[in-house]
Amino acid sequence: xxxxxxxxxxxxxxxxxxxxxxxxxxxxxxxxxxxxxxxxxxxxxxxxxxxxxxxxxxxxxxxxxxxxxxxxxxxxxxxxxxxxxxxxxxxxxxxxxxxxxxxxxxxxxxxxxxxxxxxxxxxxxxxxxxxxxxxxxxxxxxxxxxxxxxxxxxxxxxxxxxxxxxxxxxxxxxxxxxxxxxxxxxxxxxxxxxxxxxxxxxxxxxxxxxxxxxxxxxxxxxxxxxxxxxxxxxxxxxxxxxxxxxxxxxxxxxxxx
Ligand SMILES: [Zn+2]
Numbered sequence: 001x002x003x004x005x006x007x008x009x010x011x012x013x014x015x016x017x018x019x020x021x022x023x024x025x026x027x028x029x030x031x032x033x034x035x036x037x038x039x040x041x042x043x044x045x046x047x048x049x050x051x052x053x054x055x056x057x058x059x060x061x062x063x064x065x066x067x068x069x070x071x072x073x074x075x076x077x078x079x080x081x082x083x084x085x086x087x088x089x090x091x092x093x094x095x096x097x098x099x100x101x102x103x104x105x106x107x108x109x110x111x112x113x114x115x116x117x118x119x120x121x122x123x124x125x126x127x128x129x130x131x132x133x134x135x136x137x138x139x140x141x142x143x144x145x146x147x148x149x150x151x152x153x154x155x156x157x158x159x160x161x162x163x164x165x166x167x168x169x170x171x172x173x174x175x176x177x178x179x180x181x182x183x184x185x186x187x188x189x190x191x192x193x194x195x196x197x198x199x200x201x202x203x204x205x206x207x208x209x210x211x212x213x214x215x216x217x218x219x220x221x222x223x224x225x226x227x228x229x230x231x232x233x234x235x236x237x238x239x240x241x242x243x244x245x246x247x248x249x250x251x252x253x254x255x256x257x
Pocket of ligand 1: 149
């Protein structure tokens with residue numbers, strides 16, 4: 001995702017990529033998993049293991065896609081999730097390569113969720129509660145994490161995809177437009193989350209809106225052409241999101257432990 005990354009924590013290599021797990025990752029993940037202790041303490045451990053596997057898989061998606069194009073990625077997990085950084089630079093020749101690398105994280109998550117879904121459709125699961133709960137967690141964490149990261153908000157993956165797409169389709173560099181779209185979208189999500197009573201989500205989205213507003217200020221007054229383009233993109237993304245939610249609503253009916 002984003003943010004400042006320290007240097008401490010657990011280090012190891014995975015498929016040739018250096019991985020570092022910051023202590024803050026364990027703290028936040030355990031805190032988020034605490035409600036599971038009502039089912040039993042082992043469910044909190046299962047939660048931590050599933051979150052670890054899911055976020056690692058997401059970042060591995062970015063790192064592997066980067067390796068296809070000759071980049072060298074390093075993975076870090078921390079309080080806000082995960083991040084793949086490119087200590088030797090992220091110099092890609094084409095916009096579509098940027099999009100593939102940004103998309104690869106969420107694509108991996110959705111693929112894994114799809115595999116779990118298909119596997120449970122084909123094989124009837126044994127009546128083992130722990131297995132069912134583990135698959136349930138794995139399925140939903142991967143879907144939610146993938147969709148959250150695909151929101152067209154800089155610095156999320158979706159924000160990078162949106163910015164690369166804009167630069168691809170409009171020949172000239174327009175550094176303000178991605179931040180304008182991010183700001184409007186994040187502010188809309190903050191309002192929606194607040195209306196739905198999700199204070200944490202509202203604060204999180206508001207943080208992104210403010211961050212992009214501050215970036216936007218660096219580029220001077222907003223151009224009316226940019227505003228029209230931003231509203232067009234947002235209309236397109238909102239329509240696409242509703243179509244996807246409709247589709248996921250159908251998935252939800254089919255898979256519950
Ligand atoms: Zn990502």
